[in-house]
Amino acid sequence: MTTKTSKEKTAKKFNLVEFAIESLIRTAGISAIVFVAFIFGFLIKEGAPAFARVPLANLFGARWYPIFEIYGTLPLILGSLVVTLGAMVISLPLALATAVFIGEIAPDWAREVLKPLIEVLAGIPSVVLGFLGMVAIAPLVREHLGAPTGLTAFTGSLMLAYMALPTIISVAEDAIDAVPKDYRDAALALGATHWQTIWRVVIPAARSGIIIAVMLGIGRAIGETMTVMMVTGNAARLPLGLDAYFKPVRTMTATIAAEMGEVAQGSTHYHVLFAAGIILFLMTFIVNAIASIVVIRGGPRRGGRLMG
Amino acid sequence: MSRQTTQKIAFALITFAAIVVVVPIVLVVVYIVAQGIGAISWEFISGFPRSGMREGGILPAVIGTVLLTFGTAIVAIPLGVGAAIYLAEYARDNWLTRAIRLAIINLAGIPSVVYGLFGLGMFVLFLEFGTSIIAGSLTLGLMTLPVVISTAEEAILAVPQSFRVVSISLGGTKWQTIREVVLPQALPGIITGVILGLERAAGETAPILFTVAAFYLPRLPRSMFDQTMALPYHLYVISTQVPGMPARIQYGTALVLLVLVLSMNVVATIIRSYFRRKRQW
Numbered sequence: 131m132t133t134k135t136s137k138e139k140t141a142k143k144f145n146l147v148e149f150a151i152e153s154l155i156r157t158a159g160i161s162a163i164v165f166v167a168f169i170f171g172f173l174i175k176e177g178a179p180a181f182a183r184v185p186l187a188n189l190f191g192a193r194w195y196p197i198f199e200i201y202g203t204l205p206l207i208l209g210s211l212v213v214t215l216g217a218m219v220i221s222l223p224l225a226l227a228t229a230v231f232i233g234e235i236a237p238d239w240a241r242e243v244l245k246p247l248i249e250v251l252a253g254i255p256s257v258v259l260g261f262l263g264m265v266a267i268a269p270l271v272r273e274h275l276g277a278p279t280g281l282t283a284f285t286g287s288l289m290l291a292y293m294a295l296p297t298i299i300s301v302a303e304d305a306i307d308a309v310p311k312d313y314r315d316a317a318l319a320l321g322a323t324h325w326q327t328i329w330r331v332v333i334p335a336a337r338s339g340i341i342i343a344v345m346l347g348i349g350r351a352i353g354e355t356m357t358v359m360m361v362t363g364n365a366a367r368l369p370l371g372l373d374a375y376f377k378p379v380r381t382m383t384a385t386i387a388a389e390m391g392e393v394a395q396g397s398t399h400y401h402v403l404f405a406a407g408i409i410l411f412l413m414t415f416i417v418n419a420i421a422s423i424v425v426i427r428g429g430p431r432r433g434g435r436l437m438g
Numbered sequence: 439m440s441r442q443t444t445q446k447i448a449f450a451l452i453t454f455a456a457i458v459v460v461v462p463i464v465l466v467v468v469y470i471v472a473q474g475i476g477a478i479s480w481e482f483i484s485g486f487p488r489s490g491m492r493e494g495g496i497l498p499a500v501i502g503t504v505l506l507t508f509g510t511a512i513v514a515i516p517l518g519v520g521a522a523i524y525l526a527e528y529a530r531d532n533w534l535t536r537a538i539r540l541a542i543i544n545l546a547g548i549p550s551v552v553y554g555l556f557g558l559g560m561f562v563l564f565l566e567f568g569t570s571i572i573a574g575s576l577t578l579g580l581m582t583l584p585v586v587i588s589t590a591e592e593a594i595l596a597v598p599q600s601f602r603v604v605s606i607s608l609g610g611t612k613w614q615t616i617r618e619v620v621l622p623q624a625l626p627g628i629i630t631g632v633i634l635g636l637e638r639a640a641g642e643t644a645p646i647l648f649t650v651a652a653f654y655l656p657r658l659p660r661s662m663f664d665q666t667m668a669l670p671y672h673l674y675v676i677s678t679q680v681p682g683m684p685a686r687i688q689y690g691t692a693l694v695l696l697v698l699v700l701s702m703n704v705v706a707t708i709i710r711s712y713f714r715r716k717r718q719w
């Protein structure tokens with residue numbers, strides 16, 4: 131950031147201190163890379179034996195019965211995808227509309243009310259939402275949608291949709307905010323209505339930021355654990371067809387969280403749960419990689435605003 | 439349909455969507471407060487659980503969460519602020535910097551339960567800390583790191599360049615400039631970011647499941663190598679694992695957790711708006 135000549139002007143006795151501190155600070159920066167490597171390394175270390183001990187046909191089979199050494203992760207992977215897809219169908223229209231509302235339409239007072247409330251939503255612990263889902267939402271689903279227990283994929287999707295909202299709204303709103311005012315002025319000057327300006331100019335211009343928002347929302351939903359474990363009923367069966375939304379389902383995150391506490395360390399089941407962790411890591415890695423590519427194309431400055 | 443009608447319909451739908459987003463948030467908070475307030479008493483906050491957690495208080499869980507939050511801060515603040523200073527003040531535009539940014543984005547995206555697996559593999563088993571406060575704090579600290587880095591970096595970048603130029607031209611070294619000029623100006627923003635990161639850590643359950651949380655431990659932890667109860671896990675346990683649990687205690691625990699976490703949110707908001715008004719640049 132500072133000029134290069136500052137180095138020459140620096141008094142000599144400070145050089146050692148400067149060097150030591152710069153080294154420390156650089157180490158802190160590089161540690162981020164080291165931690166990602168460690169996380170992946172330890173997942174591989176504990177997860178790889180699963181691929182050696184369990185045949186692939188078993189590992190990616192359609193049935194999950196760990197007691198009988200049947201470790202088919204397919205229902206769990208599909209379970210995660212089904213719940214995430216449902217969450218996005220509910221969440222995306224709501225989040226994008228809210229981002230447009232905050233960025234373009236809302237009067238100041240509404241913005242002042244909305245933004246802190248959405249931050250509150252981001253702060254509510256997932257276990258509190260899970261508890262609420264069990265005691266308040268599941269009974270409603272049971273009574274009005276006829277699902278026997280109310281603990282269904284749909285219940286999970288609904289809860290997850292709200293949990294993904296703050297991420298999607300704040301990133302999408304940043305993107306809408308970043309569209310230069312000139313664009314809007316030009317569209318309005320050409321006689322477009324406010325809505326035409328939003329729909330034809332602002333949203334297309336904010337496209338890459340909106341894609342990032344969607345990707346981060348998907349990543350958030352796939353990785354959510356406690357709420358999903360508490361409200362989806364946790365039945366490990368292949369969720370096929372639309373009516374699967376109104377039956378219990380089990381995700382990878384819930385499986386890991388529920389079973390890791392009960393397995394013997396070093397057992398096949400233990401290693402398979404780590405293998406599920408690897409699959410989960412890779413899924414979120416791909417989703418984030420897509421977002422990262424869009425971020426880097428959009429210039430380095432955006433990266434910092436992403437996770438705020 | 440005229441353009442004006444289209445606009446009216448579109449704006450009505452968008453406003454409706456915003457209402458659908460906000461109303462449940464208010465309902466959730468009001469519902470938890472209304473249902474939980476009856477359980478709150480001094481005995482509930484300061485007492486130990488009794489009769490298989492069906493009576494008594496939640497003190498060990500509250501203390502555990504406070505200890506874990508401090509532990510998280512000790513891990514996340516030096517590393518996170520250090521990395522932020524590096525990215526904002528030292529890093530050049532090269533492959534290393536890009537790799538660090540990619541790593542941070544990916545750290546932010548890793549699911550909390552995967553952090554739990556990592557903590558189990560590395561801190562609990564490989565480094566042989568056992569299920570302990572130190573293992574849980576390290577796991578939560580790493581999870582909090584990306585939030586702290588990105589908010590602290592933004593706060594540092596927001597300090598006007600002219601401040602640095604003046605300090606350097608007066609003969610300050612780079613580190614002197616950062617320590618005496620940049621960091622004091624960026625401090626409110628950094629504190630806000632740290633509190634928001636800790637808020638998330640305090641409410642997390644999945645990373646502590648296998649690294650620290652005790653199902654039922656009606657005493658206070660004795661050292662950082664001891665297990666502890668924690669509020670989020672305690673709420674999970676009493677709402678799913680204990681049959682015949684009185685709803686009063688469940689709602690009360692949920693309320694205490696919610697108040698603890700949201701009060702951190704409020705503090706962060708107050709610091710942010712106070713210094714934003716006071717700031718002269």
